[in-house]
Amino acid sequence: MAHLAVNDVRAKYGALEVLKGISFSIEKGEIAALVGPSGSGKSTVLRALMGLTPVTGGHVALAGDQLDYSNAKSVRAARDRMAIVFQQYNLFQNMTVMQNLTLAPLKIKRWPRAEVESEARRLLGLVGLGDKADAYSDQLSGGQQQRVALARALALKPQILLLDEVTSALDPELVNEVLDAVGKLAAEGMTMIIVSHEMAFVREVADKVIFMDGGQIVESGEPAALFDSPRTDRARDFFSKILRH
Amino acid sequence: MERMIEQIPRFFSAQNLTLLLEAAGLTLAMTLVGCLIGFGLAFVLVFLRQTPGLWALPLRWICIAYVEVFRRIPFIVVIYLVLFFIQAVTPDASLFTIAVIAICLYAVAYTADIIRGGIESVPRTQVEAAEAMNLSRLQTQLKIVLPQAWPVIVPPAIAFAVSFIKDTALVSQVGVFELTFRGKELNNQGYSGILVFGTIALCYFLLSFPLSLLGQYLEKRLGTPRGQRRARKIWRT
Known part of the structure; x- marks a missing residue:
């Protein structure tokens, strides 16, 4: 059985239906990439999974458990098992890097402090910021902030990590330091759903690429197959514009 | 004029000065x-006003109505309302208590809007990041939003309190022995009005000016992220 099964999920912003029935599934250890033009609903899929955008229809099953997004307890369960990294990092400005990483593990998960702090240090080392534990976010570059955000999400020990355009807000020379960190996670077998415009990176790490347009999935498949020989005109048109070989 | 100059030594007697000092203390304490x-x-009010969900609609309305109504009533009317209401309920309540309640009711309405403005200045994405980690609404407000809203809230809140020191003169109308009341009393004792109220004016200035400076200092201090961090460190220790 799939680790995460998304079935006919719908979402609305006011009267505008932004997800018109999304279905896909991923296995444990798999990496799925959502690609497509701006406004196609890629980020909304991640937001809906985290209960940040109201889900108006469909079913989501995580490790066999049905999630009901109209039920607060179920939303908590979803947020307990998945973690999201945002495009704009959204580090808590009033806290140090260390406090950002340990807040939820201490207050929400109620794990023991010693364990939480040593894990936080390990994660900061993993993203190459072992010396920044006491820094505040405005003392860090965008790339560093995004790596902290990545470590903060990992500190929650999520079953699935959601990455929402994590390199889109970064200066070009900072993109690779974040992608390297994500690549390390991929190598460790982290289950991830990533929204990205970095096609070369997607091709390298993703097991499955889902091409979206207008709130629907147009086509999905393995990266090489989808990028090189798309079956639909819309996908062919999109990839011919953004892929430079 | 001559009469006034002749009165000066008598006016600044130990007894009168003690009286004025007490009155100034009362004015400051009340405020x-x-x-x-x-x-x-006001924090509680703002928090209640933001309660989500349809069931909380009446609650939100009450909070909004409170702010909108009290901001449109002259302070002196609030004082009389509180006076007559409290005296009807507990006839032996002190005038000081009545004055403090009136000031309190008025301050809630004004500072609630200052606090709301501060909270709304914190990017919505900070709240989302907290929600995504399962922080409760209260935890999010206390740990994430308020610490960031603080620098936006504190300077205007202090400015409000400082300007309110002057407005408390109105409670002299119901007989609280604060500065203005004592001034009228001394004036009635035959002291020159210019001398008495000149001194009272100076007292108000001496009460508010240091507080204004504190407000300006905090505004500067809290204005930059660096200053905010310093201030947080100071408050924590």
Whole structure:
């Protein structure tokens, strides 16, 4: 059985239906990439999974458990098992890097402090910021902030990590330091759903690429197959514009 | 004029000075206690006003109505309303208590809007990041939003309290022995009005000016992220 099964999920912003029935599934250890033009609903899929955008229809099953997004307890369960990294990092400005990483593990998960702090240090080392534990976010570059955000999400020990355009807000020379960190996670077998415009990176790490347009999935498949020989005109048109070989 | 100069030594007698000092203390105490309690209650009001969900609609309306109504009533009318209401309920309540309650009711309405503005200045994405980690609404407000809203809230809140020191002169109308009341009393004793109220004016200035400076200092201090961090460190220790 799939680790995460998304079935006919719908979402609305006011009267505008932004997800018109999304279905896909991923296995444990798999990496799925959502690609497509701006406004196609890629980020909304991640937001809906985290209960940040109201889900108006469909079913989501995580490790066999049905999630009901109209039920607060179920939303908590979803947020307990998945973690999201945002495009704009959204580090808590009033806290140090260390406090950002340990807040939820201490207050929400109620794990023991010693364990939480040593894990936080390990994660900061993993993203190459072992010396920044006491820094505040405005003392860090965008790339560093995004790596902290990545470590903060990992500190929650999520079953699935959601990455929402994590390199889109970064200066070009900072993109690779974040992608390297994500690549390390991929190598460790982290289950991830990533929204990205970095096609070369997607091709390298993703097991499955889902091409979206207008709130629907147009086509999905393995990266090489989808990028090189798309079956639909819309996908062919999109990839011919953004892929430079 | 001559009469006034001749009165000066007598006016600044130890007895009168003690009287004025006490009155100034009372004015300051009323303002500080009223504004601090009002400020605290305003946080509760703002929090209740943001309660999500349809069931909380009447609650939100009450909170909005409170702010909108009290901001449109002259302070002197609030004082009389509180006076007559409290006296009807507990006839032996002190005038000081009545003054503090009136100040408090008024301060809630004004500072609630200052607090709301501060909270709304914190990017919505900070709240989302907290929600995504399962932080409760209260935890999000206390740990994430308020610490960031603080620098936006504190300077205007202090400015409000400072300007309110002057407005408390109105409670002399119901007979609280604060500065203006004592001034009228001394004036009635035959002291020159210019001398008496000149001194009272100086007292108000001496009460508000240091507080204004504190407000300006905090505004500068809290204005930059670096200053905010310093201030946080100071408050934590």
